[in-house]
Amino acid sequence: MQMALRGAWQLKKLIVSYCDWGGSSRGIRAFMESELLTFKEKNPQLEVVTELIRGQHPHLKGFY
Numbered sequence: 001m002q003m004a005l006r007g008a009w010q011l012k013k014l015i016v017s018y019c020d021w022g023g024s025s026r027g028i029r030a031f032m033e034s035e036l037l038t039f040k041e042k043n044p045q046l047e048v049v050t051e052l053i054r055g056q057h058p059h060l061k062g063f064y
């Protein structure tokens with residue numbers, strides 16, 4: 001997947017919102033425990049922020 005256009009990275013910031021007890025957030029919590037650190041290391045140009053939102057479904061926000 002091409003993430004840069006003419007040498008400039010398009011995605012600047014990614015916010016990962018999740019619930020710490022909800023069942024719908026189970027997958028994102030597992031991703032955060034096992035893969036998120038590696039993802040951040042492989043993409044140093046990208047600011048990755050996690051946001052705890054209790055009682056809501058998980059979602060991603062991307063800022064370009």
